Amino acid sequence: xxxxxxxxxxxxxxxxxxxxxxxxxxxxxxxxxxxxxxxxxxxxxxxxxxxxxxxxxxxxxxxxxxxxxxxxxxxxxxxxxxxxxxxxxxxxxxxxxxxxxxxxxxxxxxxxxxxxxxxxxxxxxxxxxxxxxxxxxxxxxxxxxxxxxxxxxxxxxxxxxxxxxxxxxxxxxxxxxxxxxxxxxxxxxxxxxxxxxxxxxxxxxxxxxxxxxxxxxxxxxxxxxxxxxxxxxxxxxxxxxxxxxxxxxxxxxxxxxxxxxxxxxxxxxxxxxxxxxxxxxxxxxxxxxxxxxxxxxxxxxxxxxxxxxxxxxxxxxxxxxxxxxxxxxxxxxxxxxxxxxxxxxxxxxxxxxxxxxxxxxxxxxxxxxxxxxxxxxxxxxxxxxxxxxxxxxxxxxxxxxxxxxxxxxxxxxxxxxxxxxxxxxxxxxxxxxxxxxxxxxxxxxxxxxxxxxxxxxxxxxxxxxxxxxxxxxxxxxxxxxxxxxxxxxxxxxxxxxxxxxxxxxxxxxxxxxxxxxxxxxxxxxxxxxxxxxxxxxxxxxxxxxx
Ligand code: ATP
Ligand code: MG
Numbered sequence: 001x002x003x004x005x006x007x008x009x010x011x012x013x014x015x016x017x018x019x020x021x022x023x024x025x026x027x028x029x030x031x032x033x034x035x036x037x038x039x040x041x042x043x044x045x046x047x048x049x050x051x052x053x054x055x056x057x058x059x060x061x062x063x064x065x066x067x068x069x070x071x072x073x074x075x076x077x078x079x080x081x082x083x084x085x086x087x088x089x090x091x092x093x094x095x096x097x098x099x100x101x102x103x104x105x106x107x108x109x110x111x112x113x114x115x116x117x118x119x120x121x122x123x124x125x126x127x128x129x130x131x132x133x134x135x136x137x138x139x140x141x142x143x144x145x146x147x148x149x150x151x152x153x154x155x156x157x158x159x160x161x162x163x164x165x166x167x168x169x170x171x172x173x174x175x176x177x178x179x180x181x182x183x184x185x186x187x188x189x190x191x192x193x194x195x196x197x198x199x200x201x202x203x204x205x206x207x208x209x210x211x212x213x214x215x216x217x218x219x220x221x222x223x224x225x226x227x228x229x230x231x232x233x234x235x236x237x238x239x240x241x242x243x244x245x246x247x248x249x250x251x252x253x254x255x256x257x258x259x260x261x262x263x264x265x266x267x268x269x270x271x272x273x274x275x276x277x278x279x280x281x282x283x284x285x286x287x288x289x290x291x292x293x294x295x296x297x298x299x300x301x302x303x304x305x306x307x308x309x310x311x312x313x314x315x316x317x318x319x320x321x322x323x324x325x326x327x328x329x330x331x332x333x334x335x336x337x338x339x340x341x342x343x344x345x346x347x348x349x350x351x352x353x354x355x356x357x358x359x360x361x362x363x364x365x366x367x368x369x370x371x372x373x374x375x376x377x378x379x380x381x382x383x384x385x386x387x388x389x390x391x392x393x394x395x396x397x398x399x400x401x402x403x404x405x406x407x408x409x410x411x412x413x414x415x416x417x418x419x420x421x422x423x424x425x426x427x428x429x430x431x432x433x434x435x436x437x438x439x440x441x442x443x444x445x446x447x448x449x450x451x452x453x454x455x456x457x458x459x460x461x462x463x464x465x466x467x468x469x470x471x472x473x474x475x476x477x478x479x480x481x482x483x484x485x486x487x488x489x490x491x492x493x494x495x496x497x498x499x500x501x502x503x504x505x506x507x508x509x510x511x512x513x514x515x516x517x518x519x520x521x522x523x524x525x526x527x528x529x530x531x532x533x534x535x536x537x538x539x540x541x542x543x544x545x546x
Contacts, residue, residue, distance in 0.1 A: 012368040016369075019215050026100035040055055041255060042092055044263045059092065059093065060179075065177040066177075067100050070098070070101060071101065073128060081094070081105055085132060087240065088155075094130040099192055100181060104208070106120065106195075107193070107243070110242070117139070121142075121149060129165075136154050136157075156170075193209050196343070200528055200535075201440060205406065216397035220341065223350045232311070232312075234262055241263075243343075244341075246287075271296045282308075293320075294460075302331055313334050319457065320338040320363075337350060363432075363435050365431045372391070374386060374389065375388055375418050423435065424437055424439055445472060445481060454510055455506055458506050464488055464492045465487070466487045469535055470535075481518055482515065484502065486522070
């Protein structure tokens with residue numbers, strides 16, 4: 001855990017890992033705080049008129065009961081259990097019960113279609129699935145045989161259905177079980193969870209993590225929130241708990257520190273809805289991915305309309321950029337802390353406004369506890385200022401164990417002593433890491449290597465632009481031509497004059513050789529379910545569509 005020090009160097013020097021041999025996420029985030037004092041754990045808002053408050057004592061009792069339910073259904077240690085649920089109390093109960101039983105939880109995004117769901121259930125060989133009525137219906141539409149799936153637990157059901165796979169009614173089943181359960185004494189290195197990557201570059205890969213993954217996340221969470229849990233009263237994120245960002249950057253670390261988490265599933269995420277919920281629950285800490293921030297920034301002066309208690313905003317998953325940082329400072333008096341990581345190994349680099357001014361164009365410095373270096377493809381360390389792979393020295397408590405059922409991909413992920421992220425970056429002499437781009441997204445144009453991030457950030461600063469993605473398209477003369485796909489603000493008409501204006505905007509602000517030679521106006525950008533721009537698809541799109 002990070003302790004507050006005045007400087008980054010002192011914080012690094014004071015940080016030591018403390019990973020016990022035996023460690024269980026479920027016990028740590030729940031039983032530890034269940035001391036009969038009624039400490040608040042989860043605020044579940046089903047609608048503004050339907051809010052339920054759950055204590056750690058309740059969470060312990062419910063997760064113990066659910067552990068018995070799974071055990072009686074024949075699920076045994078090491079089995080995989082899918083959790084296809086949005087944010088909510090049952091999601092937390094299911095996760096904690098799985099960890100206490102030594103099972104492997106598989107968080108699944110509630111908006112997945114049947115193909116996405118079938119792929120993950122089949123790839124992981126899930127034995128059980130915890131879901132709701134909607135999920136049960138989705139499951140019924142899957143044609144792929146799922147012979148391993150024996151039990152489904154439906155949080156909406158009022159009675160069991162015996163047809164295969166057997167469907168159990170969650171809440172009635174809980175009622176029949178005792179409050180007490182002896183958690184399995186897992187090792188910190190025992191598998192706990194498989195999280196599928198976003199699938200930005202190809203088919204999603206199942207990253208298998210050990211129980212220690214939560215301890216590995218703590219310094220990053222603490223740094224990106226200016227020494228969390230200082231000043232923390234309520235934590236919230238619109239990111240689904242099915243992703244590493246929602247689950248291990250928000251839900252689990254917050255419960256680890258005994259800070260209540262607000263759970264809510266939005267019918268539709270809007271800036272108004274986000275400010276409304278943050279205001280009503282006086283949220284102090286939030287993780288807002290850049291896509292969410294881009295929606296919020298359509299509003300100026302939100303504090304005129306909503307009384308906010310916000311203390312800290314962390315953001316990551318994509319480049320943040322000056323535009324969003326400026327908006328946060330202007331409108332909320334908060335310097336948004338950018339962080340960097342990936343499903344396989346997360347919260348590695350971060351900014352921390354309490355320790356240093358963010359450097360524009362950089363993601364921050366190495367999170368204490370992690371040794372982050374720029375390395376070549378063989379895993380040799382490159383000097384400051386050189387461009388190369390962002391690498392993480394192993395072992396590291398936050399590092400994944402392997403890709404599920406994919407030893408080749410696991411092996412390819414490492415070079416020498418380092419996990420190679422697949423992202424290109426540069427570290428400067430002060431220790432700031434600049435994100436150049438994903439290996440595949442770096443544009444090679446007329447001998448220059450250009451990352452899309454700074455150009456996108458600049459175009460986003462154009463008053464008529466709402467969203468933008470920059471890619472390199474094949475070009476006879478320059479290998480690749482910098483190309484911008486632009487979504488304009490509502491009501492703005494595309495025109496050649498506007499195209500020129502956007503090009504000039506980049507030429508004068510970024511660099512003449514980086515301006516987009518081609519600009520296409522589009523209605524929307526292809527995005528992953530996590531809200532990341534799929535640049536790969538834009539490259540394919542134009543190759544065929546001209
Ligand atoms: P897949 O691996 O399936 O293609 P993905 O890499 O998008 O999908 P995630 O693990 O969710 O899946 O995302 C991690 C990636 O997100 C990082 O490797 C990096 O490319 C990008 N990323 C994360 N944080 C930042 C950041 N602060 N700035 C720029 N990019 C970031
Ligand atoms: Mg990836």
